[in-house]
Amino acid sequence: MWLSVFRQGRTVARAWRVEINRAETHVEVFYRYEAALVTYDIETLDALFWSSDLTVRLGASEHLFGQDEILAFRNARLSAGLAQKLERVIITTFGNDFATTNAVFNRIGWLYSKSGRQSQSLVKIPGRGWQIVSAHVSIIDLDK
Secondary structure: OEEEEEEOOEEEEEEEEOOEOOHHHHHHHHHHHHHHHHOOOHHHHHHHEOOOOOOEEEOOOOEEEOHHHHHHHHHHOOOOOOOEEEEEEEEEEEOOOEEEEEEEEEEOOOOOOEEEEEEEEEEEEOOOEEEEEEEEEEEEEOOO
16 A cells, blocks of 8 residues: 555655555554553563653553653552453554554443543564554543
């Protein structure tokens, strides 16, 4: 697939040819993270996040910039109540080395009036595999 940029109805630039949604990439990208999250496997969670000052995690009640802030948050966080049921998951891969994940979830024990959302941007880094370079988690109150 060629990615084209249009301006006033004319093609002004053409970018790379990239295959969207390679099937063999889907499972690798999202479900390892999800399993580590709900079992609070800190070692795997830490390994999946890119170890960089440029990594960002915007959470439901925190803004974390860089691996040091993310690690400090994770080590201080309570591990209870993290089990969740995925309601909808969209994973989009672009070639072999970049993917986005988006999920809607409900935590086990939540009232029905709440819904959670999470997203990640991932890059496949040589020697490291898939790394989360940006993550977002938010919770909304459906009654409002």
